[in-house]
Amino acid sequence: MKSNGDQLIVLSWTGKYDDIDVKPGVLLYDNERSYGDQNTKNLLIHGDNLLVLKTLELEYAGKVKCIYIDPPYNSQIVFEHYSDKMEHTKWLRLMKARLEILRVLLSGDGVIFVQIDNRELHYLKVIMDEIFGRQNYRNSIIVNSSTKKPTVQHDTVERLNTGYDTILMYSKEEDLRIPNPFIEVDNQKNSGSWHSLWHSTNNPVYRFELFGITPKQGEWRWSERRTFKAIDNYVKLERYMDCYTFDYDNQDDFDFHYKQYLERNNLSVKDFEVVKLNMNSKPVYYIPPSNKVFLSENWMDLKVNGDLTDFETECNEFILFRILDWISSPGDLVLDAFLGSGTTAAVAQKMERRWIGIESGEQCYIHCISRIKAVIDGKQDGISKAVSWNGGGGYKFMELAPMKD
Ligand SMILES: C[S@@+](CC[C@H](N)C(=O)[O-])C[C@H]1O[C@@H](n2cnc3c(N)ncnc32)[C@H](O)[C@@H]1O
Missing domain, CATH: 3.40.50.150 (Vaccinia Virus protein VP39)
Structure with missing residues (x-):
């Protein structure tokens, strides 16, 4: 039986290794x-x-x-x-x-x-x-x-x-x-969404203090530098939004202003990630609406x-x-x-x-x-x-x- 180190499990059947003598044709x-x-x-x-x-x-x-x-x-x-x-x-x-x-x-x-x-x-x-x-x-x-x-109805199949x-x-x-x-999906109403910055991967690389919280297990998804930049961005965005009548509970309102801010400042989504503390005191990051699935x-x-x-x-x-x-x-x-x-x-x-x-x-x-x-x-x-x-x-x-x- 052919075996090479990591190939210790193989399927066996009668005739498997009978050579098929294949030669190139024309x-x-x-x-x-x-x-x-x-x-x-x-x-x-x-x-x-x-x-x-x-x-x-x-x-x-x-x-x-x-x-x-x-x-x-x-x-x-x-x-x-x-x-x-x-x-x-x-x-x-x-x-x-x-x-x-x-x-x-x-x-x-x-x-x-x-x-x-x-x-x-x-x-x-x-x-x-x-x-x-x-x-x-x-x-x-x-x-x-x-x-x-x-549709044929049977009691058993x-x-x-x-x-x-x-x-x-x-x-x-x-x-x-x-x-x-x-x-890309058309005609689908997409809203932005907020996701937990903490995830369970047991890798202590990103266990820095954030909003007074230092994870004892799991870690933050992003590096310290990236995270604090995103918090800074959120503060800037809030300041900008304060100039408008804005319903903080309305995701569509937030999406609209976020997009407008990027356009006015010639920024891309990658340039302008945002992180905030949500109502349950959990750090969350924002994913803007997209027609990409x-x-x-x-x-x-x-x-x-x-x-x-x-x-x-x-x-x-x-x-x-x-x-x-x-x-x-x-x-x-x-x-x-x-x-x-x-x-x-x-x-x-x-x-x-x-x-x-x-x-x-x-x-x-x-x-x-x-x-x-x-x-x-x-x-x-x-x-x-x-x-x-x-x-x-x-x-x-x-x-x-x-x-x-
Ligand atoms: C499931 S069909 C493929 C259908 C194809 N994907 C399509 O969209 O029409 C499998 C095809 O493999 C061919 N086939 C089976 N054994 C073959 C072989 N030894 N050499 C070349 N073609 C073979 C069959 O004739 C059959 O047309």
Whole structure:
């Protein structure tokens, strides 16, 4: 059994270490099926992803910024366009072999997202810990998979409906810092708010006296210098507000005057933090109103399924939009090795990322080609409006050459 220091826990199954002898194959350029600008680096590849990934390894090791895959969930359903019915250990082996190569393809600052439901989630997590390192596990993001079913009343059920899919997220390197993602919300009345300056982290670094209080446990959130500057700011603000009829209990009034003070003095929120003692004699700091909502792992505002094609497990373009917007920049390389109807490629194209999509089924010829051609022609659907997409670009179609005996 493979073991290296911190990898003392591994998932074991019959046949796990049976070597899969994968050798790079040959990718043949298909001019007929390619479309648009042929100077593009975008690749749509038809073939089994294990061999294709092994082939790509030669040129793309360490070059992919963002990998998103939505592999078969092993739901035991035979769909119209592919079978999702596999023996459990075969599914594990399939995933392990591909994830190992995907890790090699990721760049040092790269991130991988794997979407799955609860049937294989927990096994997948353990395999990914083993391949990517548990220290590189970042998040389990959940997206909404609930469907409106006819309400059938039963007294008993086998189990509860799940209602969500999970997207496991791993980095390649442990020290990678990622942007703090947020969404902008319109038409929502936001008010400023006050939060306790004390928090429970048992770190005595910031236990200075403040308004006559010295914490015996926990600490103040901010350094002494920052805190006293913010108290000073509050005093200045109070002096300014004293010139106006001002209701101290009305948060909207305070928000209004705070904003006006910043504008008049050409200050930003960062330049002008404020701290005060609240009515319960607790030091509190102020967070001004904002239309930014910082995201947690709860992405239940996004539905799993898209509705742009007749592909049964088409993913919602807005999930990919949120991921790529967060983790990648225009020009970065994005890869999906289980492309299905082409969602990742369509979104990457509209967001001006370079992309590689791999799909072994006929849907590569049918769904992916027609969908991506339409995107290049400027079709308005999915995320098009959100990114002001007008068309352009192209892709090269590659066919994995049949293996010779
Ligand atoms: C859940 S679907 C992906 C759906 C996709 N995210 C979309 O938005 O349409 C999984 C896809 O993986 C493909 N697939 C399964 N095994 C594969 C393999 N070994 N190589 C390449 N593609 C594979 C299936 O044919 C299927 O289209």
